[in-house]
Amino acid sequence: MVLQAIRYAPGSLQILNQLKLPHQEEYDEIKTAEDGWHAIKDMRTRGAPAIAIVAALSLAVEIQTTALSPNAEEVAAFIIEKLNYLVTSRPTAVNLADAARKLTKVVELVARPASNSGAAVSKAYCDAAAQMLIDDVADNQGIGKYGAEWIVKHSQGGKVSVVTHCNTGSLATAGYGTALGVIRSLHATNALKRAFCTETRPYNQGSRLTAFELVHDNIPATLITDSMASALLRLKGPSERISAIVVGADRVAANGDTANKIGTYQLAITAKYHGVKFLVAAPRTTIDLGTKSGADIVIEERPGKEMTMIKGPRFDGVDLDLSQAETISIAAQGIDVWNPAFDVTPAELIDGIITEVGVVEKDANGVFDLTLAMEAHSESIKPTTVGGL
Numbered sequence: 170m171v172l173q174a175i176r177y178a179p180g181s182l183q184i185l186n187q188l189k190l191p192h193q194e195e196y197d198e199i200k201t202a203e204d205g206w207h208a209i210k211d212m213r214t215r216g217a218p219a220i221a222i223v224a225a226l227s228l229a230v231e232i233q234t235t236a237l238s239p240n241a242e243e244v245a246a247f248i249i250e251k252l253n254y255l256v257t258s259r260p261t262a263v264n265l266a267d268a269a270r271k272l273t274k275v276v277e278l279v280a281r282p283a284s285n286s287g288a289a290v291s292k293a294y295c296d297a298a299a300q301m302l303i304d305d306v307a308d309n310q311g312i313g314k315y316g317a318e319w320i321v322k323h324s325q326g327g328k329v330s331v332v333t334h335c336n337t338g339s340l341a342t343a344g345y346g347t348a349l350g351v352i353r354s355l356h357a358t359n360a361l362k363r364a365f366c367t368e369t370r371p372y373n374q375g376s377r378l379t380a381f382e383l384v385h386d387n388i389p390a391t392l393i394t395d396s397m398a399s400a401l402l403r404l405k406g407p408s409e410r411i412s413a414i415v416v417g418a419d420r421v422a423a424n425g426d427t428a429n430k431i432g433t434y435q436l437a438i439t440a441k442y443h444g445v446k447f448l449v450a451a452p453r454t455t456i457d458l459g460t461k462s463g464a465d466i467v468i469e470e471r472p473g474k475e476m477t478m479i480k481g482p483r484f485d486g487v488d489l490d491l492s493q494a495e496t497i498s499i500a501a502q503g504i505d506v507w508n509p510a511f512d513v514t515p516a517e518l519i520d521g522i523i524t525e526v527g528v529v530e531k532d533a534n535g536v537f538d539l540t541l542a543m544e545a546h547s548e549s550i551k552p553t554t555v556g557g558l
């Protein structure tokens with residue numbers, strides 16, 4: 170069965186509650202934009218593309234189940250106000266702001282002719298939001314294909330092993346995934362020896378969510394703690410060699426600097442030191458040409474208790490008791506905590522940015538030109554390289 174984190178039909182939206190994973194698969198009903206905002210803020214849904222889609226669809230469901238004004242301008246104002254509110258839920262991932270900007274344009278355009286009704290504005294909004302869900306899956310399949318081809322081309326022959334960080338799979342997107350989509354594609358083409366997923370402290374998206382997806386899809390995989398990555402990359406035997414680290418992104422700045430889950434930066438440094446390729450996999454909705462460099466990206470800080478407490482079912486030495494989750498403290502009481510949710514990896518440490526239209530590489534001056542990828546139509550770009558041509 171295919172993992173589905175977002176279930177949508179007109180008038181109904183359900184999200185797989187990611188706080189309950191990997192032990193319980195429970196869907197939460199989202200009826201309004203406010204429900205969507207809280208689901209994102211509480212991390213019941215997470216991952217840059219999924220956040221944007223859940224936000225857009227939460228408002229679609231509210232519109233579909235509420236009696237709105239017959240006046241087009243009033244409906245447009247209502248939608249734009251809700252979109253601005255949704256954008257405040259989490260600051261670092263750009264996909265949500267990008268979706269809100271595109272949807273605002275749609276409603277403004279439809280509201281403009283005086284002859285158009287409020288219902289026409291609502292319909293245009295809901296159609297555009299639903300399309301985002303469809304497009305994201307198709308984009309991820311493209312990312313998976315181009316990324317897998319690039320890694321195989323740049324490896325030393327035979328099957329490849331890769332490392333990934335955080336969760337970038339079906340749970341973080343509309344389906345298939347970005348970096349995890351590349352791993353799925355490597356596996357589907359029989360090119361994958363093994364995927365290693367980091368635990369991804371402090372929130373454990375790797376051990377809870379990526380590991381869950383890898384087990385679910387029967388992909389050969391091993392869990393490591395974040396602190397084991399360098400030791401793993403040092404292994405150079407033919408059966409142990411890591412070909413690439415592939416991660417997702419929450420925002421890629423115009424120069425290629427990439428904000429992603431905390432811990433990504435140190436992986437990029439160790440990849441460079443060990444001569445291992447380091448790749449960012451992201452749909453173009455994650456590329457933000459309006460942000461010049463990583464220095465301009467706002468990094469979300471999360472509550473300290475996400476680091477000092479851990480939640481899960483009780484283990485009695487034999488079985489897990491799934492009937493109740495317990496929260497336990499794993500740090501000294503009273504210690505100060507710094508908990509940035511993301512870090513920025515400088516472009517100089519990144520070998521390629523995998524998009525749904527191809528892999529962008531640096532030019533002869535070591536610079537990423539992401540404008541080419543942003544302007545490209547999927548069909549017009551050949552696999553592997555769009556930058557550096």
Ligand SMILES: CSC[C@@H](O)[C@@H](O)C(=O)COP(=O)(O)O
Pocket residue numbers: 215216217218262334335336337338341342346347348374416417418419429430431510
């Ligand atoms: C395709 S998801 C890419 C990123 O959003 C992902 O790697 C990540 O950092 C998610 O962070 P999260 O805080 O769990 O939303």
